[in-house]
Amino acid sequence: MTPEGLKRVAVFCIIKSGDQYLLLKRAKMPNQGKFVPVGGKIDPYESPIQAVIRETMEETGITISNPKFCGILTETSPVNYNWVSFIYCVEIPWQPAPYCDEGDLFWIHADELKDLDTPPTDWFIYQYVDEGKPFVFSAIYDANLVMTSMVDELSGDDLIGEIKLDK
Numbered sequence: 001m002t003p004e005g006l007k008r009v010a011v012f013c014i015i016k017s018g019d020q021y022l023l024l025k026r027a028k029m030p031n032q033g034k035f036v037p038v039g040g041k042i043d044p045y046e047s048p049i050q051a052v053i054r055e056t057m058e059e060t061g062i063t064i065s066n067p068k069f070c071g072i073l074t075e076t077s078p079v080n081y082n083w084v085s086f087i088y089c090v091e092i093p094w095q096p097a098p099y100c101d102e103g104d105l106f107w108i109h110a111d112e113l114k115d116l117d118t119p120p121t122d123w124f125i126y127q128y129v130d131e132g133k134p135f136v137f138s139a140i141y142d143a144n145l146v147m148t149s150m151v152d153e154l155s156g157d158d159l160i161g162e163i164k165l166d167k
Contacts, residue, residue: 012039
């Protein structure tokens with residue numbers, strides 16, 4: 001069990017095929033019912049790139065090589081939701097969405113992302129990845145896990161005014 005408030009370290013892999021994203025509709029917390037990239041916690045003695053390759057294989061059955069590092073997302077709250085996530089992306093040939101025991105995988109067209117039920121941080125991540133812009137995002141949540149601030153640490157831009165928090 002993670003000591004209360006301690007940041008957990010995770011990886012996410014944005015899997016693309018052209019203008020489509022392979023996203024997971026999560027069956028469990030956190031983010032139950034929301035669409036997210038595949039990923040998970042980094043194991044002891046594992047590097048982020050090793051973890052993203054392993055997590056992608058475990059959740060999709062897809063073997064990836066040379067995932068591209070895109071950025072970092074830190075999430076901070078006064079409750080037990082505190083993460084540091086390394087975000088990667090990879091382009092693969094299209095294939096039917098595979099089975100996943102973490103929820104259901106779906107191919108989602110890029111045009112549908114903005115209206116999809118995702119964590120509030122993810123729309124910015126997809127935009128930066130599509131533009132090839134590196135990022136270090138810092139998201140702050142209140143005790144109800146409502147995001148109250150999101151800053152791009154590289155530019156200093158406060159992004160919170162540009163998102164819909166009612167997702």
